[in-house]
Amino acid sequence: MTFQKACVVSVSVVALIASAAPSFAQTDLNALYEAAKGEGQLTVIALPHDWCGYGAVIDGFKAKYPGITVNELNPDAGSADEIEAIKANKDNKGEGAPDVIDVGLPFGPSAKADGLIQPYKVSTWDSIPADAKDADGYWYGDYYGVMAFLVNSDLVAKAPTSWAELTGADYANQVALAGDPRASAQAIQSVYAAGLANGAKTAEDAANLGLKFFGDVQSKGNFVPVIGKAASLAQGTTPIVIAWDYNALAWRDGFAGNPKAEVIVPSDAVLAGVYVQAISAFAPHPNAAKLWMEYLYSDEGQLGWLKGYCHPIRFNDLAQNGKVPQELLAALPPAEAYAKAVFPTVDDQNAAKAIITKDWDSVVGANVQ
Incomplete structure (x- = not known):
């Protein structure tokens, strides 16, 4: 099985199949660019340069559209922080107000309901799968990945290959999440995945069983209440970090062998997650925000994410039209790792998120910082 085929199979699990969508006028990119240049700036938030290749994506946008400064707010923020930044800056047209957000799937519908986006x-709207976007254009999927373990092989003698192994005595003071599960979509999905590995059949079960599992990891002395990053893994503070595969792979490459590290998709549960883009309803630079979206959903922008190990939402369309370079496919993990990926629905994620964010403190009792 080729990786290309595996992606098509995994996308079909969540029914990310493009369907006929209403046609609309092609965007005049030249006019949009001129309007964006008049605004002079784009303010983004929560985009670490080693997340999904965003450093190169931002550079690509600036090179393609000179005259627009990219103001980068709080690269380490979580999805909830992004939403709060919009709320806190409704009447602020200054440096602290984000124009655009990149958040976990559940935050898209809720932000729409709250009037925040x-x-x-975008011009490529028709090629975005119907089930990965809001029909009215308020939010749209951008990329997806699966939950994985990044392991410092210099410090961990035997890398865990399943969620179940994380409670073992071999991993004392070694296991960390790449975010605070009370605010970070990545960390919330990690808990959800652990619940699936422990036999969950519903979203509520996944949340409760995932919390119980991490409570066990904590009680065994294996959990490290530090937000896991590339630096903390390299330094040995968090030798095992649970993160999206695209983050883990990018961090691994960044080490250049020092330390040695490996990325493992756990055998007992493979959870896939879609992130979404949206424009703030109060964006100080609305034209720059629209131009940013046009870039992200262009072939160039989508392949930029793929270079950062993210599966862009238009992957199937690009692959079917022969637009994915073979070297990019070859750099991705084996297809088999993605074959049984599970894509929770928005409702499932919302149900799990409510439980996990509310009960983490009482069930796990680890203040992740």
């Missing part, structure tokens, strides 16, 4: 359909 505005609709915009």
Whole structure:
């Protein structure tokens, strides 16, 4: 099985299949660019340069559209922080107000319901799978990945290959999440995945069983209440970090062998997660925000994410049209790792998120910072 085929199979699990969508006028990119240049700036938030290849993606946008400064707010923020930044800056047209957000899937519908985002359909709208976007254009999937373990092989003698192994005595003071599960979509999904590995059949079960599992990891002395990052793994503070595969792979490459590290997709549960883009309803630079979206959903922008190990939401469309370079496919993990990926629905994620964010302190009792 080729990786290309595996991606098609995994996308079908969540029914990410493009369907007929209403046609609309092609965006005049030149006019949009001129309007964006008039605004002079784009403010983004929560985009670490080693997340999904964003460093190169931002550089690509600036090179393609000179005259627009990219103001980068709080690269280490979580999805909930992004939403709060919009709320806190409704009347602020200054440096602290984000124009655009990149958040976990459940945050898209809730932000729409709360009137925090505005609709915009990019030129490539029709090639975004119907089940990965809001029909009215308020939010749209951008990329997806699966939950994985990044392991410092210099410090961990035997890398864990399953969630179940993380409670073992071999991993004392070694296991960390790449975020605070009370705010970070990545960390919330990690707990969800652990619940699936422990036999969950519903989202509520996944949340409760995942919390119980991490409570066990904590009680065994294996959990480290530090937000796991590339630096903390390299330094040995968090020798095992649970993160999206694209983050783990990028961090591994960044080490250049020092330390030695490996990325493992756990055998007992493979959870896939879609992130979404949206424009703030109060964006100080709305034209720059729209131009940013046009870039992200262009072939160039989508392949930029793929270079950062993220599966862009238009992957199937690009692959079917022969636009994915073979070297990019070859750099991705084996297809078999993705074959049994599970894509929770928005409702499932919302149900699990409510339980995990509320009960983490009482069940696990680890203040992740």
